[in-house]
Amino acid sequence: MKPPYYAVIFTNTQTETLEGYSVMAQKMEELAQQQPGYLGMEHARSDIGITISYWETLEAIKNWKANLDHQETQRLGKEQWYKNYTVRICRVEKAYFF
Numbered sequence: 116m117k118p119p120y121y122a123v124i125f126t127n128t129q130t131e132t133l134e135g136y137s138v139m140a141q142k143m144e145e146l147a148q149q150q151p152g153y154l155g156m157e158h159a160r161s162d163i164g165i166t167i168s169y170w171e172t173l174e175a176i177k178n179w180k181a182n183l184d185h186q187e188t189q190r191l192g193k194e195q196w197y198k199n200y201t202v203r204i205c206r207v208e209k210a211y212f213f
Contacts, residue, residue, distance in 0.1 A: 116154050116169060118207050123176055125166045127192075127200035136196050143188050150179050169207075176204060 129136075147153055147168060152175025159165045170176045179185060192200070 116207075116210065118210055120154055120207050121170045121173060121176060122205045122207050123168045123170065124203040124205065125164075125168075125200060126203075127164045128162070128198040129164065129196055130198050132195050134195075135191075139188055139191065143185060146182065146184055147179060150182070151175060152178070173204070 144156055147156065152171040154169035154171060156166065156168045158167075168179075170179070
């Protein structure tokens with residue numbers, strides 16, 4: 116990915132009720148990959164979960180947030196899977212790789 120682009124950083128703490136979570140997470144990643152402007156995704160989990168998705172534009176992020184399947188998953192996340200979460204949207208100006 117060549118900057119500039121945008122990163123959506125989703126951090127969360129899960130509940131003990133995770134039934135259906137991994138299937139839905141995989142489905143959402145596959146659906147995100149089909150969205151115009153999608154560039155990639157990274158995940159990490161320890162005490163907190165971190166998912167970073169990368170997008171070409173703020174409009175692409177807005178459209179992904181408005182996706183009806185994604186909205187239903189957000190609702191389930193709030194009701195069942197997450198104790199709390201934070202979303203941060205950042206513009207990536209530079210990126211270095213090793």
